[in-house]
Amino acid sequence: MARHHSPAPIPTVSYTVVEDDISQQRTLVRDAPTRSYGYNDFADFVRPQNHYIRYIEPLESDLAKHVEYDMDEQDQEWVDALNVERKAQGSDKVSYEAFEIVMDRLEKEWFDLTKNIPKPDLALPSEDSTCNICDDAEGENTNAIVFCDGCNLAVHQDCYGVPYIPEGQWLCRKCTVSPENPVSCKLCPVEGGAFKQTNNGEWVHLLCAIWVPETRVANEVLMEPVTGIERISKQRWKLRCTVCGERDGACIQCSKPTCAISFHPTCGRAAHFLMPMKAATGAEAPTLQCFCEKHLPKEQAEIRLRALEVEAENAQSEASGSEAESEGSTAAARPHHHTHVGANAKSSKSARAYAKTYKPGPPIVPALILGRVLQYVERVHMRKRPEFVELCSRYWSLKREARRGAPLLKRLHLEPWTVTGMQAREQTEADKVAKLEHMLRLRRDLETVRMLAELCRKREKDKRAGIEVVRNIARTVVFPSETGLREIFDKIAGQDTNEYFAHPVSKSLAPDYYEVVKNPMCWDTIEAKLDRHEYWDVQALKDDVLLVLDNAMAYNAADTTWYKAARRFKGNLDAYFKQLDTLKTSAPLEVAQPPTSQEESMDVEQNGAASTSNISANQEENPTPPKPILGPIGDLEPPLAQLELLVSDTIKNESEYILGDNDPLTSIFAYEFGKLKPIPPPQPKTKRTRKTHQQQQLDASAGFRA
Template sequence: MAILRERPSPIVRKSLRRRRLAPRLLDSDSETSPPRKLPTPRSPRPVERDEYLEVSKPREEQNFTDYYEGLDEFEPLPVLVKESRADDEYEEYRLKRKRQDREILTRLKRPSFRKMPDQHTEEPPVARSMIQFGYNGNKTVQKPTFWRPTDRGDGLITDGLTLDQKVRSLYDMDEQDASYLEHVNARLAKDGKHISLELFEVIMTYFEMEWCFIEKLLPPKIKNEHQNEEQAQLHAQLYGSDDGIGAAPEEDQCCAVCNRNECDNSNAIVFCDGCDIAVHQECYGVAFIPEGPWLCRKCLIARNQKNRCLFCPSVTGAFKQTDNGGWGHVICTLWINELYFANPIYMEPIEGIGNIPRSRWKLTCYICRQKVGACIQCSKPSCSVAYHVTCARRSDFYMEMKQGVQTAIHDKSTVVSYCDRHSPKEWDFYHDTKQGIQKTKLYYSTGKNRDSGNKIVISKAEKKELKDTKNHWFKWKTVRGAPILPLVVIKKLDKMLQSYRIPQDINYLYEFAKYWTLKREATGGPLIRRPDTANLGVLTNEEIDERLQALDLIKQDIARLAEISSLSLKKAKLELKSTKELLDQMEIYYLPMQYLIKELLDQFLKHDRNNAIISTTFEDSNVPSIRRIVEKVDNYEYQLVSELVDDLTAVDNHVIQNFDPHSAIYRHIRNYWRRLRSQTIDRAQKAERALLKGNRKLFTGVQAEGLDFQVKG
C-alpha cells in the first residue's frame, strides 16, 4: 500500500540538496579514496523551524555606508574621462568625403548657362471705366463691406437674374480668346484703336446674360409623348434598336447596356431626361440617383450634338467619354478586350484605345458593310466573322455577360457573342437574327433607294432660290444647337457702352457675337456656369420650404460651432498662460539663482527697442558683447549673480570710455542703467547671499524696484 508524503517546498528542497551534495564534492576531490557505492534513497529529515525561517526571510535593505565606508553623499565624485579621437576621425572622414566629391565633380560635365532677360512684365493698369464692371484698380484695396443683392452682379450664376441687373464681368478668358483678341487688335491697330481684355470679358458676359433672358422667353417645344412613343416603336420595328428605345407597350424598356429589364432597389433602372435611354445603376456607374431630372453623360456635356462612337457607326445608346475627349459606347468598351474603364465604379473615362491592334481597326462589319471603328468576332474558335457591337445588338445577336456587368469590367472572358450561324438553338427559337440583320442593313443604307418616289425634280435655279429664301429666315440656333443672338442684342450692347463712354465700332460687336456663337457651339453649353434651365421649376413650394428649414438648422449648427471654436481658443490661451506661469514658478523654486540672473539681465535690457543694444559689438576682446551675455544667460553658464555683475560692469566702463555720447547704448547706460545700477545690483546680491546660506525665507521677502524676487511654493 502506497504511503502519501507531503512534498517539501522548493526552498527547503534546494537547501536539502545543497546540504547533501557537500560531502560528495569532498569525496570527488580526494584521489586516494576508494569508490563508494551510492547511498540508498531515503526520505529527507524534517526541517527545523529556525532553518526554514533563515531560508525564507527576505534580505533587508542596508545603508550604502555599510558597504562603502568614508563615502560622503554631498562630496562630488571624481570623473575620469578617457581622451577619444572622435574629432580627429570625423575630420579625417570629412576630408576624405571632400576629396571623393571633388573627383566626382571632375568627371561631370561643367554646366553652362546664360543670364536671361527679365521677362516679368507688370500688368497694364485697369482702365478707370472698367472699375464699374467689377474690376479693381491696381492701387485700390478691396475693403470688406455689405453688398446689396441688386449690386452684386452675380444674378446669372445664382439664378437671380433680373432686368435691372447691373453688368459685372463674370467671364474668364482662355488662351483661345486671347489669340482671337490679339488678331482683332492687330486689325484695329491700323485705325489706332484697341480692345482691352477687360472689355472683351464684359462683352461676353453681356451676351450670356441676354441669352439667359431669351432662353426663358422662348416657347418650349411641344412634345406629344404618346406620338413620340409610337414613332419610336415604329422605328424599332423597322430598323431595330441598339439602345432599348422603342419597346412594345406591354413590355418594359430594357437597359441599353445589358439588354435586361429586371431591377431592384439596389440596382434600379434610371431614364435620361434628354435622350430617353434606360440604364441600370451598375451598368452605367450611377452611384446614387439624384433628385429631379437625371441626364446621361452625353446629354450633360454635349446635348443636341450627334457624336459618333469611336468604335462603331452608331450615334445612339449609352455613351461615356474617352481619355482623349471622344465618345464611346459602354457596351463597346465591355465587349472589346483591349478597352477598360479608368474608374470601374463610375465607369469612366474609357481608356486603352492605343492597345487595340491595327488588325482590329481594319476589320469590316459583315452586317453594315462599313469599315468604321473596331469590330469584334464570333466567340466560336473556328469562326472569324467580324461585326460591330451595336450592329450585333441591333440585329438581336446572342450577347451574354455570364457573371454580370461588374465582373465583365474586370474579366473580359465572361462576355461572349455569337454570329447568326453559331448562336444557341434556344436563342434562335425566340429571336430571328436573320430578320435583325436585314433591319440593320436597312438602317445603315445610304437612303438613295428609300422614298425615291416622293422626291420632286427641280432645276438648279429653283434650288438656289429656295436656299436664298431659307437663308433669310432667322434661326435661334445653329444646326449643332448653338444659340444665335438677334441684332437687337448687339444694338443694346452698343447703346450701353456709349452710356458708359466706351464707344466701339458696331461691326466688331457683330464679329464678337459670331465668335460667341462659335464658342458656344464648341463647348456645347453656356460659357458661364449657371443653373440648367431644364431644372428650373422642378421643386415644389413645400420642398423649397423643407430645404430652407434644413439650411437654417445648418446655419445654427455653424454658429454654435464657431462659438465652440472661439471658446476653445480662449481655453487654449488660458492653458498656455497657466503653463508659462507654472514653468516660471518651477524655475523660481528649483533654480532661484538663474531666476535672479535672468531678472537682472531683463532689467538691464528693459528699454532696448528694436534690439539696438543687443546688436552692439565691442572691439576689445576682453569685454563680452551684449549678445554673448544673453547667450550665456540662456545656456545657464552663469552660476552666480556676481559673475553677471562683473560682465555688466565691464560693459558699462567700456561704453562710457570709448563710445560716442550720442550713441544708443551710451545714452541707455548713462540715462537709465546708472541710475538703478547700485540699487538693483545690491538687492540682487543680497538675495544671492541669502540663497547661498540656504535661507529661502529671507529670499522670499526681498523686493527691489523693477525686480520681484517672490518665491512661490
C-alpha cells in the first residue's frame, strides 16, 4: 500500500516597513579638516538646465590630493575592532574617513616608490609570451593574451574562456579554487599549465580536454566544465607516451592511419608534434591533427627544428648565466643569495607558468613612506597618530598579500613599469629631436586635414547654392503661378480659424460621412496637391475649394456650426477667385488651332445674303481669333516664349557668361558654371569726342562756366 504525503504548506511572505531608511539619508563629512582631503561638503548639486553635464578627467596632480580609497566591510570590521582597543586604552575613536585617508596615501606612496625601482627580467612580461593552449603569440583587441596574477599563466581570452578582462587582478581557475594546494591533471602527468575542472570536481588540462577525442567542454564561451571523462575507452588509458615514457593518463595517437605512436597532448606540445590550432584571419578553423616525428609534414618539420634550436640556445644561455653567478659569489654574500641563484633556472615566464605555486610575498612599508604619511595626516585630529599609522601599514601589507600584490585602487591596476616605462629612461637629444619632428609632421598633417575639410565644406556649399539656383529657375519658369496660388489659398484657408475643414473627417466621429459624401475634400488635401504641383488650371483649384464647402453643407444640418461657417466662407470666395483669375497665363492661346473648313461653311450658310468677297474682306479686316485647344494645356502653365527661352541661343548672346556648347537648360541642370566674357576693347576717341570731354571738364571745374 503506497503512502501519500501531504504537500508542504506554502511559506508566508513576511516583510518589515522601515520608516527611516538610512540609505536615503545624506552621508556627509562634518569635519572641516577631513573635507580638505577631497570629501563632499554640504553643497547641493545643481543640475544645469541649458547644457549637458560634461565630465573632465581629473589630472594626476589633482587625484594625488583627493582620497580615492573606498573601504569595504572587512575594513570596517578592522576599524571597529581597533576602536574597541583604543577605547580600552583611553584613546579617542578613529573615524572611517581617517582610515581611508591613511590607506589611500599608503597606496599612492607605494606606487610612486615602485615605479622608480628598476624591475628585474623576472617581473617584466615577456614580449614573446605564447598562449599555453594554442601556442600562438599573436593577440588581437578582442582576443588578447591575459596573464594570471597568481601563477603567471599566459592564455588567449577565447582559448581559456575569458569573455572580458576584469579591471583588477585576473586569476585562472586553479589559482581561484586552489591557490595553495597543487593540482594534477587527470589525463596526463604534466604539472602546471592551464587547468579546468570537470563536472565531478577533478582537474584536467584544457589542452588535454581539447585534444582527447572523447572529452568536451560544456560551455564553449567559458570553456568549462570538462565533460566526457567517463567515455574514454580503456585502450586509450593503456597507451604509453613515447615522449615521457609513462603509461599514465589518456594519450592521443598520430593522425597517420597506419601509425600507432601515442603521446600525451601536453608532451606532444612540448615536442612540437601538434599541428596549429588557430586558422588565419577569415579562414575556417582547422581540423585538429597531430603527427609523430616521422610523419610530420615538411613545413611543420622545419618549423619544429627551428623551435627546438631556439629552445636549446635559451637553455644554454640560462645555464651559463647560472654558472657565472655561482662562480662569482663570495662568502660575504647575503644569506638568501643561494635561493636567488637557484631561481635563475626558472627566470623565464614559461617556467613560472608551469610552477606549482607563485608567491610574490607581502610588501613591506619602509620608514620613508611612514614619515611621509605621518606628515600628510597632520591635519587629522587623533591621539597616538604614529601608532595608528603603523597599524594601518601592517594591515595594508596583509591586504595586498591577500590580493597577491594587486593594487587596492582601481586606477593603479596598471603595473608601474607599464605606466612609466618610457619615463624611467631619460630621453637623449636625438630622441627629443625625433619626437619634435614627429610632432611637427603630425601638426602639418592635422593642418592639411583641416584645410581639406574646409575645402570640402566650401565645395558642398557651392553645390548647394547651385542646386538652389536650379530649383529657383525651375520654379520660376516651369511653375510661374505657384507662389500666387499658395498666397491666395492661405488667405482662403486662413478664414477657417477653428479648423473646421482643415483635416479629413474621421469615421469614429462621423460613421456615415463617407456614405453621404462620395468625394471628400479638405484644406490639407488641397495643400498636398499644391506641393505635388497638380493644379495646372485655376478652375480645378476653384472646384476643390467649393467642394470642401459643398460637402460640409451637404452633410451637416442648416442650424449647425459647420453649415453656417461653410455658407459664410462661400460668400467671401468671389474676391479670392478674381485674384486667381489674374494668375492665368497665355499658354492655351499660344497653341490654339485655326477654324476648320466645316466651321467656315457653316458661317457662310448662316449669312447667305453676304457674298464670298464680303466674307473674305471681313476676314481680312476682322480676323477670327483662334480657338484654344481643349486638352492637357492648362491656364496656369508657363507661356511658350518663356519655355523657348531656356533652349534658345538668345540668352547666350545677351548673358555676360559663356555657357559652353550646350543649350542653357542642359547647362543649368549639368551644373556647368559659365566663364565671364572678355571685356570689349574701348572705341577710339575722335577729335569731336575729345573736345566734348574737355568742355565737360571745364564746366565741372569750380567758378567757371562757358
